[in-house]
Amino acid sequence: MSFAIETVGLTHYYSKGTISQVAAIENVNLQINKGELVGIIGHTGSGKSTLISHFNGLLKPDSGKILVDGVDIWKDKETLKNSRFKVGLCFQYPEYQLFEETVYKDIAFGPKNMKLSEGEIRERVLRAAEFTGVKAEHLNKSPFDLSGGEKRRVAIAGVMSMQPEVLIFDEPAAGLDPRGRADLINLIKNYRNQTGSTVIIVSHSMEDIAEMADRVIVMNKSSVAMQGSVDEVYSRGDELREMGLNVPEITEIFAKLRAKGIDVPANVYTVEQGAEILRNLMERRSVK
Amino acid sequence: MSEKIIEFENVTYIYETEDEDAPVAGFPALTDVNLTINKGEFVAVLGHNGSGKSTLAKLCNAILEPTKGTVTVKGIVPDTEEKADEVRRIVGMVFQNPDNQIVATIVEDDVAFGPENLGIEPSEIRRRVDDALKCVNMYEFRHREPHKLSGGQKQRVAIAGVIAMQTECIVLDEPTAMLDPKGREEVMNTVRRLNKEMGITVVTVTHFMDEAVQADRVVIMDGGRVVMQGTPKEVFSNVEKLRSYGLDVPQSTELCHVLGIKEGVLDVDECVDEIVRVMGGAL
Known part of the structure; x- marks a missing residue:
């Protein structure tokens, strides 16, 4: 079976051919399995946005290959065009990219480009709107009359309505308040569970990634620095800190408890998980 | 007794026009707010989206004018254009999006923009711009193009622009x-240093609880009202109540x-330390 996305020696330079030429990504070899929810983390400038812009052909590699479902997307024009429908990209602050007169038209923009029938477009728009919690009475409104949080849901619905095989979110929760953030994380998890699609989340929030991802890829200095399960990656706190990333506060608490000789595991990423462990430990100690 | 720098008295604000930030026109974004900011204080304002916190911020330097009630800045009520200008010389503002507040193509020109508009002597502007950039650790970037800076660097340039106006808040x-x-x-x-070392009053609106923890006082907004305030310790002692306002705690x-x-x-x-204490020390 082929991978949802595979990169082979993927390299991209900025300001190529000038003295200020820098590698944005260099020799990146990655495999993303079908149906996987992968988190990509890295500080600003680590190359993660450049990397995902290759996944649907927005950027062309200077060397190396990008395969979607086993096919090199730069093979010919047709394949490249299809890759844009297969791999949906939801940018950072997608609400700034709304442009149509109505919410309906904005969500319908992608399916329309796919040359689907009116009936099919309508069905997809309604389904995506319902899934993302865009209210039916908002569909005929101008997107600019909505609140920031509502606009973001419209933008996400616009990508989901294309029903891509791979859906990529770049910093989906940026700028949201805690409730909005929790809602969005649930939305993404539900989307993956219901559709079985491959989902890639780019973020610098280690908390958000820990809550969602099956596997984590860490980018640093234009290359893949680490990859593995949340446990495998988050247990390397010192290395992550050197890369300008912070482990979740709860993980730091548990590292410090261990340093003080308290017998707790290192792989704790959520407060619920941590509370459970400490409760058991306290009970055992009081029994003694 | 501490000196007041900003005072909100029974302030209500209703968005009337099609302001791009207006959530719902005709609906009060703030209702009957009373709040005092003292000179030298570091105040964090928290609240979920739509709680009125940005509206509160914009009333502090007369970008918005209250529908009802008064906002007084060092005794000045900005009810004329001249007085609003005076208030803006006391209270400077930094916004969320670093790309929307840079006006010049060179960092030092951007910082000089405010003082130039105040009609200050060129030699004095030079001194202020240099000092302000040193203050935010961006002096070595003074000849750079702002659009090539990182987001954090751009925000520090924006802060330098405010400092160069010698605002008190x-x-x-x-x-x-x-x-x-x-x-x-x-x-x-940078913000903490300006507050501690230069005595600049800081009011920061944020979603990040770890930033609020560093403040002298935390103000919680919900539904356009101030619903809670106190030291971080006092406020964060009410976990369930904060949750009901859609907020997290560290x-x-x-x-x-x-x-x-x-x-x-x-x-x-x-x-x-607390966990080790209740465990009766480490094994």
């Missing part, structure tokens, strides 16, 4: 919302709360 509206962890830290360290606070160990724990070290 800075109001920041979610200054770190669009930044990565490193950028956030750079900006918050994970250290939450852990000690759910374990029933202690309320109002603010950082990792305090949390670790």
Whole structure:
């Protein structure tokens, strides 16, 4: 079976051919399995946005290959065009990219480009709107009359309505308040569970990634620095800190408890998980 | 007694026009708000989206004018254009999006923009721009193009622009919302230093609880009203109440709360100490 996305020696330079030429990504070899929810983390400038812009052909590699479902997307024009429908990209602050007169038209923009029938477009728009919690009475409104949080849901619905095989979110929760953030994380998890699609989340929030991802890829200095399960990656706190990333506060608490000789595991990423462990430990100690 | 710098008295604000930030026209964004900011204070304003916190920020330097009630800045009520200008010389503002507030193509020109508009002597402007850029650790970037800077660096340039106006108070509206962890830290360290070392009054609107923990006072907004205020310790001792306002608490606070160990724990070290204490020390 082929991978949802595979990169082979993927390299991209900025300001190529000038003295200020820098590698944005260099020799990146990655495999993303079908149906996987992968988190990509890295500080600003680590190359993660450049990397995902290759996944649907927005950027062309200077060397190396990008395969979607086993096919090199730069093979010919047709394949490249299809890759844009297969791999949906939801940018950072997608609400700034709304442009149509109505919410309906904005969500319908992608399916329309796919040359689907009116009936099919309508069905997809309604389904995506319902899934993302865009209210039916908002569909005929101008997107600019909505609140920031509502606009973001419209933008996400616009990508989901294309029903891509791979859906990529770049910093989906940026700028949201805690409730909005929790809602969005649930939305993404539900989307993956219901559709079985491959989902890639780019973020610098280690908390958000820990809550969602099956596997984590860490980018640093234009290359893949680490990859593995949340446990495998988050247990390397010192290395992550050197890369300008912070482990979740709860993980730091548990590292410090261990340093003080308290017998707790290192792989704790959520407060619920941590509370459970400490409760058991306290009970055992009081029994003694 | 501490000296007041900004005072809100029974302030109500209703968006009437099609302002791009107006959530719902005709609906009060703020209702009957009373709030005093003292000179030299570091105040964090928290609240979920739509709670009225950005509206509150914009009323501080006369970008908005109250529908009812008064906002007084050092005794000045900005009810004329001249008085509004005077208020803006006392209270400077930094916004969320670093790309929307840069006006020049060279960093030092951008910082000089404010003082130039005040009609200040060129030699004095030079001195202020240099001082301001040193203050935010961006002096070595003075000849650079702002669009090539990182988000955190751009925000620090925006802050330098405010300092160069020699304002006594800075109001920041979610200054770190669009930044990565490193950028956030750079900006918050800068803001804290301005407050502690230069005595500049700081009002920061934020979603990040760890930023609020560093403030002298935390103000919680909900539904256009001030619903809670106090020291971070006092405010974060009410985990359930904060949740009901759609807010989180730092994970250290939450852990000690759910374990029933202690309320109002603010950082990792305090949390670790409390856990070790109830465990009766390490094994």
